[in-house]
Amino acid sequence: MEERTLQRQFRTLEELLSKVRDQFLQGKPVILIDSEREIEGDFIFPAEICTTEVMNFITTVGKGLLCVVGPEEALLKRGFFRLPSNFGGNYFIPIDYIDSSSRYKTGIPACERALSCRMFSDEKLDLSEFKYPGHVTVIGAKEFPIRKGHSEASVELVRLSGFKPYSVIIEILDLDGESHNIDYLYTLSEKYGLLVLDIQDVWEMYVKNTQLINPLARAKLPTKYGIFEIISFNNTLDHKEHFAIIKDWRDRTPLVRIHSECVTGDCLSSLRCDCGSQLEKALKAIADNGGVLIYLRQEGRGIGISRKIEAYRLQDTGLDTYDANVEIGRKPDEREYSAAYQILKSLHIDRLKLLTNNPRKKQELERYGIIVEDVINLYGEVNEFNIKYLLTKKVRFKHDIKL
Ligand SMILES: Nc1nc2c(ncn2[C@@H]2O[C@H](COP(=O)(O)OP(=O)(O)OP(=O)(O)O)[C@@H](O)[C@H]2O)c(=O)[nH]1
Ligand SMILES: [Mg+2]
Ligand SMILES: [Mg+2]
Ligand SMILES: [Zn+2]
Numbered sequence: 001m002e003e004r005t006l007q008r009q010f011r012t013l014e015e016l017l018s019k020v021r022d023q024f025l026q027g028k029p030v031i032l033i034d035s036e037r038e039i040e041g042d043f044i045f046p047a048e049i050c051t052t053e054v055m056n057f058i059t060t061v062g063k064g065l066l067c068v069v070g071p072e073e074a075l076l077k078r079g080f081f082r083l084p085s086n087f088g089g090n091y092f093i094p095i096d097y098i099d100s101s102s103r104y105k106t107g108i109p110a111c112e113r114a115l116s117c118r119m120f121s122d123e124k125l126d127l128s129e130f131k132y133p134g135h136v137t138v139i140g141a142k143e144f145p146i147r148k149g150h151s152e153a154s155v156e157l158v159r160l161s162g163f164k165p166y167s168v169i170i171e172i173l174d175l176d177g178e179s180h181n182i183d184y185l186y187t188l189s190e191k192y193g194l195l196v197l198d199i200q201d202v203w204e205m206y207v208k209n210t211q212l213i214n215p216l217a218r219a220k221l222p223t224k225y226g227i228f229e230i231i232s233f234n235n236t237l238d239h240k241e242h243f244a245i246i247k248d249w250r251d252r253t254p255l256v257r258i259h260s261e262c263v264t265g266d267c268l269s270s271l272r273c274d275c276g277s278q279l280e281k282a283l284k285a286i287a288d289n290g291g292v293l294i295y296l297r298q299e300g301r302g303i304g305i306s307r308k309i310e311a312y313r314l315q316d317t318g319l320d321t322y323d324a325n326v327e328i329g330r331k332p333d334e335r336e337y338s339a340a341y342q343i344l345k346s347l348h349i350d351r352l353k354l355l356t357n358n359p360r361k362k363q364e365l366e367r368y369g370i371i372v373e374d375v376i377n378l379y380g381e382v383n384e385f386n387i388k389y390l391l392t393k394k395v396r397f398k399h400d401i402k403l
Contacts, residue, residue, distance in 0.1 A: 014369075029044055029194060044158070046164070046185050082140065120138070204339055215232075226287030320389075344370060353376055358399050
């Protein structure tokens with residue numbers, strides 16, 4: 001993740017998006033890497049403005065399977081139909097668009113494939129206007145929150161950069177015909193001056209620009225620490241039941257605690273971690289100053305309670321909390337803060353003081369454009385059972401913890 005080049009090149013997601021748009025307008029594709037799923041790179045370009053030159057470049061240099069992608073729902077409405085598949089691929093019948101301007105009328109030359117892609121992006125045209133089966137492979141994209149593959153990310157990237165949600169994509173093979181060669185992708189990027197993005201970058205742009213979490217129900221919540229309001233959300237971003245606890249902050253900057261679920265520490269008084277005491281301290285501080293506690297349903301740093309218990313078992317045999325996660329085949333920390341950002345946005349909070357020792361939380365919010373005026377440490381209680389865990393957080397996760 002640290003290696004994501006754009007993170008370094010551009011400060012904000014808006015800057016990045018406007019760069020992408022400029023590049024498309026110059027007739028240059030973007031290289032999109034899927035580092036989570038396939039570790040593969042594709043050229044991406046808006047179908048709407050695909051020229052013969054762009055088509056010739058991406059098919060010659062890319063060498064993979066040329067596809068044009070559109071939102072699945074829209075394709076079905078236009079009469080495009082899916083091919084049978086035994087691996088869940090979302091391939092539709094391939095197409096050609098041939099008209100009087102087509103010189104060869106085979107659908108194969110770059111000029112004809114480019115025309116097919118441009119016409120595919122015209123929602124007024126249904127399948128009957130195309131010849132099929134043709135020479136441009138068609139893929140239906142799912143909703144981005146449901147599937148985060150190249151198809152979905154490419155459709156969102158072109159949509160967010162101001163074009164119709166239809167993209168031309170092709171896998172990039174290296175000089176030996178191999179895929180998965182990330183170094184080669186960077187060589188191409190330098191040689192041709194092309195932006196390299198990761199699907200995660202597109203996801204962040206999508207989260208920033210597509211509000212999918214909104215307040216649903218509100219109720220009074222009296223607690224030991226004061227009287228709060230508790231809010232639930234209508235959430236089609238990740239469909240989890242996150243909630244927030246609010247205390248009016250009047251004219252002050254709200255104190256914000258983004259707390260990931262720890263059922264053992266938060267509810268069962270477990271001493272294996274510092275979560276329970278952090279939760280109490282945060283509620284006290286928010287009761288005094290005003291602000292919000294966002295309770296994110298990502299138990300066990302995102303791996304869930306069952307796997308956390310498995311990791312605990314390994315920790316009892318000597319592994320630390322970082323290696324225990326890795327040992328069970330998960331990442332050391334799988335948490336996501338896109339929902340926290342959208343919850344803040346839905347509560348009209350764009351500036352805050354953050355209660356945390358975890359530097360990543362500030363970085364994630366700032367990436368989305370939230371102004372973090374201050375980071376206020378939130379030290380949990382240290383005891384004989386959690387000291388090693390806290391030490392690991394300090395040393396391996398770089399948390400700002402006094403020990
Ligand atoms: N996998 C795993 N998760 C753990 C373990 N101990 C605690 N957790 C989880 O760690 C997360 C802690 O979340 P937070 O307190 O919001 O965040 P933090 O990283 O501690 O950073 P702070 O903001 O400083 O508290 C919760 O989801 C816990 O369930 C462990 O040993 N293994
Ligand atoms: Mg692919
Ligand atoms: Mg914590
Ligand atoms: Zn905990």
